[in-house]
Amino acid sequence: MSRSTPPQQGGFIPRDRDWQPDALTPAYKTSVKRSPQAALLSFPTTLSEETSPVFGQDMLGPLDNDLIHNYAQPGESAIGPRIILHGRVLDEFGRGVPGALLEFWQANAGGRYRHKKEGYLAALDPNFGGCGRTITGEDGSYELRTIMPGPYPWPNGLNDWRPAHIHFSIFGHGFAQRLITQMYFEGDPHIKLCPILGAVKSQEAVDALTALLDMKRTVPMDSRAYRFDMVLRGRRQTYFENRKEGL
Numbered sequence: 001m002s003r004s005t006p007p008q009q010g011g012f013i014p015r016d017r018d019w020q021p022d023a024l025t026p027a028y029k030t031s032v033k034r035s036p037q038a039a040l041l042s043f044p045t046t047l048s049e050e051t052s053p054v055f056g057q058d059m060l061g062p063l064d065n066d067l068i069h070n071y072a073q074p075g076e077s078a079i080g081p082r083i084i085l086h087g088r089v090l091d092e093f094g095r096g097v098p099g100a101l102l103e104f105w106q107a108n109a110g111g112r113y114r115h116k117k118e119g120y121l122a123a124l125d126p127n128f129g130g131c132g133r134t135i136t137g138e139d140g141s142y143e144l145r146t147i148m149p150g151p152y153p154w155p156n157g158l159n160d161w162r163p164a165h166i167h168f169s170i171f172g173h174g175f176a177q178r179l180i181t182q183m184y185f186e187g188d189p190h191i192k193l194c195p196i197l198g199a200v201k202s203q204e205a206v207d208a209l210t211a212l213l214d215m216k217r218t219v220p221m222d223s224r225a226y227r228f229d230m231v232l233r234g235r236r237q238t239y240f241e242n243r244k245e246g247l
Contacts, residue, residue, distance in 0.1 A: 021199035028195045029156050057135055064133050067146035071129030078128035080109025080147030082223040085211065088140040089170060092234030096140020101171040104144060105131040111150030120152045151190050163190035179240040183228050184210045200239060208238055
């Protein structure tokens, strides 16, 4: 669904598989080994998958959606430009999806992740953990506070850099319903240079992965704001890394 397309109120919207990138994209080197070598198989869900936990607000901590402070020492905060990220999780008809668990993770302002196998030698921020979670409201809305992640080099080509981005994991009504995507930022010059985004087949699809600056939601003298909506199904669903058909 494009940002300019009004929501439909009924009927079935078929999936557009041409909207999604090809599994095998040689310029994105790790896709060569990860792409399927044989026809895909479909397995029915099990009872344990279908009856897995339903997510509620009581599972969240008070700072779970505040990456500026949720890992910081008392009186401290993460280093970097502060941003508010907000939006909605939508179905194929433009309706909000309530009760979806969102998990998000990102690099710090210097472009470094906090994990043992990190290969980039930018400094760690002792007050930034880089992960959080929230649950969508009745209208499918969500909001989080964080810092602008930095770009970082990666060993794909001679001098490839990832654009600044935030990873999202969306859970439906149980752990078996999970979709994963990445969100980028409007105006980032690395977007056009990234081999991963180069696998996306149209500018419209890239735009659907790009958060837009939203000056109406900024906090003066504190935080800029960006808006990013995610569409779960339909012709123009958001590109999800682990499943083409949506929830």
